[in-house]
Amino acid sequence: MSKGIFNTLQSLATGKQVLVDELFGKDDLSTAAVDSSTGTETLTEALDSRVIHLSTVADLQALDASTLANGQVFTTAGYYAPGDGGGNEYFIVNGATGADDGGSFIDVGDGSKQAKGLFRSKVSVRQFGATGDGTTDDFPAIQNAVAFGSGRTVEFEAGHYFAPYRPPTESVNWVNIIKSGTKLKAIGEVIVENMLWFAGGSPELPVAIGSAGFTTGDDILTTASANNFQVGDYIQVLSQINANTTDAGIWQLASENPTTLLQRENRFSEIHRIAEVISDTEFRIYGGITYPGYKDNTTGQNFPMSGVTSAEIRKLNPLTDIAIEGLEFKNVTNDSFRTLLFKNCAHIRLRGCKFIADTLPGSQFVCESVHDFVMEECYSYRNPQNVSGSSWNSYFFQGGCQYIKVNNCHFTGEGQTIDFTYPLIGDFRGDTSVDVKTDSLTVQFMDVSHNTFEKCSNGFTTHPGTYNLVAIGNNIEAIDTGILIRSLRNIVEGNTIYTENTGLTFGGFTSYSSIQGNTIIDQNTGGIFVGINVVPFSSDCMNNNDTRAFRIINNTITQKGSVLGSSGIQLRHTGNGTLPNPSFTGWTDQVKTAQSDYFIKGNSLSGCRILIGSYINRAVISENNHKDGATADYYIQTSPNTAATVIYGNIFMDTLADAVSTVNCPDPAFTYSTSTVMGDNYGVLLAPVYSLGENRPLLAA
Structure with a gap:
């Protein structure tokens, strides 16, 4: 026991030495006998008498x-x-x-x-005057409680904490989490209505990297000049390359928009933590670098970014270890932003929260440059439900976010529920600008698994400029599209999707993707249905990438209706598989002749077909099971100018006039073999019948 504590306790007693003697050897100080001014008492009684x-x-x-x-x-x-x-x-x-x-x-x-x-x-919002009665304006009390309690746990006792509408464009209208280690915790059933919440770090200006550059796996990094980095600091590495151009090579994530001809600028970025400081310019990080092309110059670039002359590193100074547990956020305003904004943060945890919107669609939260975000066992509900259109996004993870997990959550009635994207919006607090150098950044390592999406327009989407998505075991009921993916490298497995339009759509610069073991069921609404839709050349960007690699394996796809033009699996460029307008400048020879790697195997299709569109080259279609007819005259169909298709080992449980149809390939742009290779396929009722274009001879498998 310290001398200071003894002095404080001794002042309570008339016989100080008696107190000292009594306290020594006591395991429970509260029962220690002291000789106080009112007689012999326990220490607790003596202290209590002074309060x-x-x-x-x-x-x-x-x-x-x-x-x-x-x-x-x-x-x-x-x-x-x-x-x-x-x-x-x-x-x-x-x-x-x-x-x-x-x-x-x-x-x-x-x-x-x-x-x-x-x-x-404890620290409680009630100790700052919050009432939780559902009518009193509790915003000032909660704002003060969280400001004081930042860095520790702030409790919300059961109640309905109300605030009248305050516009998000004024920073004074936000509850600010200002210290790392803050936890907001519900004690009982808690509703927080119409309040805006912000947690953000304070990044420093970036410094140029050393001349050696960095590549994949490097863990020793250098800067061109002295830095003030310390062990434990979080740093963000920013590329000199625009990830949306051919300068990125096989890492290219997007390109020019074919309609607007807009070329977005987007820097590769990744957040790391410093494990060791070697010198004032050299340090070691935990793990290693992901992107292989960080350099200190822009030599040889065809599309340099404005104001960027080198890859850079900046110290993030993030808020870390922020947790929100069990709160229900309710919003009844019509603003496009509703609840939470995290910017320059690390290790964010949302658990058991509810997000309720009794209003027009809008964003429940936005994250920017956030490292390690976990949302689990949360519930989201928007009324009215069944909003149509994918432009209403509720949960944004934009520029600079990485290692994002959304697991075991339930979403009801949202538009496009979760969006991983380049910066589409400012930070809502009056600053709507986007700084290309530090805001327009890639998003990577996304895990959306074991969630339920009920009566949503779309489940979730990734935009161009993102990479490494894992989507496993989700249950999705979608009006429009179950999952819309435009990211590089994806694992989409074991999802169950009920849709009125499209189950899975892959567009933009999607590649290196495994689509396996999913169950996709048409809701029989009478519209054209596509189970798995791969659109390399989409409305987002021109496809000038060299390769496409897809594995579409062991999926079960069922169309309950019988709508002409529907496909279980469809690989097509813009134009629904038909030849586009020949004057459309996007159709370059590079697009036409790209030798991709599409492998479609072991899928079970009921009431729908496999369609390979124009300029989708080198697809292998094997060992698929077809039954219950199709929505065209063929189970498997290739469009004009589709080259190097291999079809074998497929089983047709019943028959159409022609099981397989291929058509002519007259485009002179092809510089490699255009022949279709047709192996043995099997008909249960009748032998398969083929309708082959004159330029498509049958070859031995």
Whole structure:
């Protein structure tokens, strides 16, 4: 026990040596006997006799400050009434020691004295005057409680914490989490209505990297000039390459939009933590670099970014270890933004939260440059449901985010529920600008698994400029598209999708993707249905990438209706598999002749076909099972100018006029073999019949 504690305790007793003797050897100090001014008491009784007990904060504020001495201790049984959860212990100090925020400092009497809140057992929004009655404006009290309690746990006792509408464009209208280690925790059933929340770090200006550059796996990094990095710092590496151009090579994530001819700028980025400082310019990171092309110059680039001359590193100074548990966020306003904004943060946890929107669609939260975000066992509900259109996004993960997990959540009635994207929006707090150098960044390592999407327009989407998606075991009921993917490298497995339009769509610069073991069922609404739709050349960007690699294996695809033009698996460029307008400049020879790698095997299709569109080259279609007819005259069909298709080992449970149809390939742009290779296929009722174009001879498998 420290000398200071002994001195404090000794002042309670008339016989100091008796107190010292009594305390030594006691396991439970609260039962230690002391010789106090009122006789022999336990230590707890002696301390309690020096504390003045009040009922409410109003009683505390009404005290005559002239009769109070610094150091006096008061307790309240509640804030507005005993037992309302706002009770606290206070220590008297001089007036103006701190600003009166209703909790940490409270003016007493004429203000010449203040009661300083001690918060020995907890920090609660009730201790700052929040009522939770559903009608009182609790925003100021909660704002003050979270500002004071940042860095520790702030509790919300059961109740409905209401705030009237405040526009998000004014920063004073936000509840700010200002310290790492903050946890907001519901105690019982808690509703927080119409409040905006912000947590953000303070990144520093970037510095250029060293001349050696970095490549995949490197863990020793250098800067061109001295830096102030320390062990444990979070740093963000920013590329000199525009990820959306051919300068990125096989890492290219997007390109020019074929309609608007807009070329977005997007830097590769990744966040790491410093494990060791070697010198003022050299340090080691945990793990290693992902992107292989960081350099200190832009030599040889065809599409340099404005103002970017080198790859750079910046110190993020993020807020870390922010947790929100069990709160229900309710919003009834019509603003496009609703609830949470995280910017320059690390290790964010949302668990058991609810997001309720009784309004037009909008964004429940936005994350930017966030490392390691986990959302689990949360529930989202928007009313009215069945919103049509994919432009309403509820959960945004944009520029610079990495290692994002959304697992075991339930979403109901949203538009496009989750969106991984380049920056589409500002930070809502009055700053709508996007700084290309530090905001327009890639998003990577996304895990959306074991969630339920109910009556949503779309389940979730990745935009160009993203890579490495894992989507496993989701259950999706979609009006439009189950999952819309435009990212590089994807694993989409074991999902169950009920859709009125398309189950899975892969567009933009999607490649290196495994689509396996999914169950996709048409809702029989009468519209054209596509189970798995691969659109390399889409409305997002021109496809000038060299290769495409897809594995579409062991999926079960069922169309309940019988709509002409529907496909279970469809590989097509813009134009639904037909030849596009020949004057469309996007159809370059590079697009036409790209030798890709599409492998379609072991799928079970009911009531729908496999369609290979124009300029989809080198697809292998094997060992698929077809039954219950199709929505065209063929089970397997290739469009004009489709080259190097291999078809073998497929089983047709019943028959159409022609099981397989291929057509002519007259385009002179092809520089490799255009022949279709047709192996043995099998018909259960009748032998397969083929309708082959004159330029498509049958070859031995």
